Amino acid sequence: DAMVIQNPRYQVTQFGKPVTLSCSQTLNHNVMYWYQQKSSQAPKLLFHYYDKDFNNEADTPDNFQSRRPNTSFCFLDIRSPGLGDAAMYLCATSRELAGVAEQFFGPGTRLTVL
Amino acid sequence: KNQVEQSPQSLIILEGKNCTLQCNYTVSPFSNLRWYKQDTGRGPVSLTIMTFSENTKSNGRYTATLDADTKQSSLHITASQLSDSASYICVVSAKDSSYKLIFGSGTRLLVRP
Numbered sequence: 235d236a237m238v239i240q241n242p243r244y245q246v247t248q249f250g251k252p253v254t255l256s257c258s259q260t261l262n263h264n265v266m267y268w269y270q271q272k273s274s275q276a277p278k279l280l281f282h283y284y285d286k287d288f289n290n291e292a293d294t295p296d297n298f299q300s301r302r303p304n305t306s307f308c309f310l311d312i313r314s315p316g317l318g319d320a321a322m323y324l325c326a327t328s329r330e331l332a333g334v335a336e337q338f339f340g341p342g343t344r345l346t347v348l
Numbered sequence: 349k350n351q352v353e354q355s356p357q358s359l360i361i362l363e364g365k366n367c368t369l370q371c372n373y374t375v376s377p378f379s380n381l382r383w384y385k386q387d388t389g390r391g392p393v394s395l396t397i398m399t400f401s402e403n404t405k406s407n408g409r410y411t412a413t414l415d416a417d418t419k420q421s422s423l424h425i426t427a428s429q430l431s432d433s434a435s436y437i438c439v440v441s442a443k444d445s446s447y448k449l450i451f452g453s454g455t456r457l458l459v460r461p
Contacts, residue, residue, distance in 0.1 A: 265447065276451030331446070338394070339392045342390060
């Protein structure tokens with residue numbers, strides 16, 4: 235089945251230790267997004283890729299970086315995780331940016347920072 | 349300011365009963381409105397997407413309505429099942445940046461046997 239896959243589902247890291255979260259898709263969509271969702275809050279868009287074009291939201295901290303080596307994969311790198319970065323990280327994809335392009339979400343990676 | 353408000357914040361119903369969740373928005377210019385279901389610890393799953401010209405859209409036991417004049421939407425769940433227990437999130441997009449989803453705070457629904 236076509237889908238959005240995130241690995242790992244649960245990630246534990248130490249304060250300040252770099253961590254990478256992975257997302258892959260079999261939908262062949264042009265756009266991939268990363269969201270941060272803290273407990274009982276709405277998802278917050280961090281950045282998105284349209285093909286190879288990277289677009290950072292203005293309020294996304296520099297601590298968060300992303301890579302998209304090919305259409306199928308996108309990575310979220312957190313260079314120096316702080317306690318405040320503990321959250322669910324959601325990857326989503328859509329065929330296009332504009333219009334009524336549906337966003338398909340992955341199951342999320344829950345990050346714990348010790 | 350573009351905002352999406354949902355009510356009630358939480359709801360408990362008995363299995364088999366119907367319920368209606370409400371969404372009001374102030375997003376302009378309006379592009380589309382979506383309802384997502386999010387199970388605890390999982391990513392959101394799309395239920396319906398509606399544009400300006402659509403008043404009603406159904407997906408199985410879920411029926412969404414949209415009144416673009418009053419900027420209100422509702423999600424009606426018929427014959428609720430235990431698996432309907434989840435958060436239901438109303439999400440609106442503006443025309444000038446339709447990929448930026450404006451999320452409501454969600455309604456947490458608990459269906460009891």
